[in-house]
Amino acid sequence: MSNCPFCLGPDLRDISVADVAEEHNAVRRRVLEVFPQSLLLAALGPVVSPYLLFVPRRHIGGIREATATEWEELFLALSICLEKKVFPSGTLTIFEHGVRSDGGCSCVDHCHLHIVDGRFDLNSLIEKALPSPKSFLIGRKGFEVDSPPADYIWAGHYTSESRDIVVKASSAEGRGPQYFRRVLAALAKTDQWDWRVFPRWHAINDLLGRWN
Ligand SMILES: [Zn+2]
Ligand SMILES: [Zn+2]
Incomplete structure (x- = not known):
């Protein structure tokens, strides 16, 4: 996709100057690990720290x-x-x-998983506060x-002992844009949940420095 920051970002060698100008989310500056079919990035707007994204290189809508x-x-x-x-x-x-049912995308429409510290227990939040929570399991081969x-929106918990990711999910209906990010911002006692407005480069650079 020509205007997708994740499709543009990983490798800019073969694209035009005009395309480079569109590299508005500075994906290249945020790469932590490069895998054959995916990338691990420092997230824009790390409302809590650290805050990473796992992004398959293919332009798919969801994991x-x-x-x-x-x-x-x-x-x-x-x-x-x-x-x-x-x-x-x-x-x-x-x-x-997930994709909002009104058709509006709450974020970038290229699949990306958000990764934050496990102390932010979004599984319990979904279980206790969101309508009709459902349970799923992600094993090494997927759901x-x-x-x-x-x-749907979903959150999962992972530890080095667990072989699987334990997932709770609920409908995205009525949750509004960047719902989990707004929850994380509330837990972190900040109102700077919108990564488009608050990219927080100081925290991104701090993570890049600590990664190596
Ligand atoms: Zn893409
Ligand atoms: Zn997102």
């Missing part, structure tokens, strides 16, 4: 469409996240927001048995 290799690379990325010892609790919360519908 439900991932290939076996992309799922493998996700688990590799998660284990690297824990090995780097930058997540205080040593556990991870992973989340993905087991069933996956959340495309218009």
Whole structure:
């Protein structure tokens, strides 16, 4: 996709000057790990720290469409996240927001999973506060048995001992844009949840410095 920041970002060697000018989200400056079919990035607007994104290189709408290799690379990325010892609790919360039913995309429409520290217990939030929560499991080959519908938001918990990602999901209907980011901002006692307005480059650079 010619105007997708994730499609533009990973490799700019073959694109025109005009395309480079569109590299508005500075993806290249945020790359932490490069895998054959995916990338691990420092997220724009790290409302809590650290805050990473796992992004398959293919322009797909959601992680439900991932290939076996992309799922493998996700688990590799998660284990690297824990090995780097930058997540205080040593556990991870992973989340993905669905497509809103009004057709509006709450973010970039290229699949990306958000990764924050496991102490932000979004599973419990979904279980206790959102309508009709459903449980799912992500194993090494992807969602087991069933996956959340495309218009759902979900969060998962991962530890180095667990072989799977334990997932809770609920409808995105009525949640509004960047819902989990607004929850994280409330927990972090800030109102700067919108990455478009508050990219927080100081925190991104801090993570890039600590990663190596
Ligand atoms: Zn894309
Ligand atoms: Zn997003």
